[in-house]
Amino acid sequence: EPASDAQFQFVKFFATTPSTDEHAEVLAGLLDGSVALEGLVIDTDLRWELLQGLVLLGKAGETEIAAALEADNTASGQQAAANARATVPTAEAKRAAFDSLVARDDAPNAIVRAVGVGVNHVNDASLLSPLVEPYFESLNRLWKERSYHMASQIITGLYPSPLANEELRAASQQWLDTNPDAAPALRRVIVECLAGVERAIKVAAADI
Structure with missing residues (x-):
């Protein structure tokens, strides 16, 4: 129904899950008004979500993100831009976003959350495979050097759960096996992440 909450929510959901060129055309049209x-009012937040959908599909990038941020250089705009940059569907962009949290420690909590969501926002989960090894290599250092809240947020947010494959399951279990003396809270985070991967693998096998 025009102007309904359902209409608004359907458009928001559509913007987060596009996968085809046809989807891109609709997102671009909604964004430019064509x-x-x-009844649909495209507010600032929804404009960002439409742009993030285009970024996910590789139909928009840094030029469009920078222009959107210039138009909305607020705290929420900065978070949306960080999310969009981390969503760029290349291995290089994913690694840059990963390093912005792991190699540096100047990101505020809200940006950390936004980057984590963006990194794992993928249509092609294989983009995350190169992050598996550096992810597990960084865990003990992150836990030692960052606050409990920040470390747990980064570690949970960057866990490459969309992979949900044997590679990720094996790497997670190997880290647990080789780090029995790691902080119990850190081990619990990885155990919970691993449980999600194992459930996903079982579901995928049953679906086949």
């Missing part, structure tokens, strides 16, 4: 839905 596609209009009766």
Whole structure:
């Protein structure tokens, strides 16, 4: 129904899950006004979500993100831009976003959350495979050097759960096996992440 909450929520969901060129055309049209839905008001937050959908598909990048940030250089705009940059579907962009949290310690909590969401926002989960090894190599250092809240947020946010494959399961179990003396809270985070991967693998096998 025009102007309904359902209409708004459907558009938001559509913007987070596009996968085809046709989807990109609709997102671009909604963003530039050439596609209009009766009653739909495209506010600043929804504009960011439409742009992030285009970024996910490789149909928008740094130029568009920078322009959007210039138009909305607020705290929420900065978070949305960080999310969008981490969403760029290249291995290089994923690693840069990863390093912005792991190699540096100047990101505030809200940016950490936004980057984690963006890194794991993928249509092609194989983009995350190069992050598996550096992720596990960084765990003990992150836990030692960062506050409990920040470390747990980074470690949970950057866990490459969309992979949900044997590689990730094996790497997670190997880290647990080789780090029996790691902080119990850190081990619990990895145990919980691993449990999610194991459930996903079982579901995928049953679905086949």
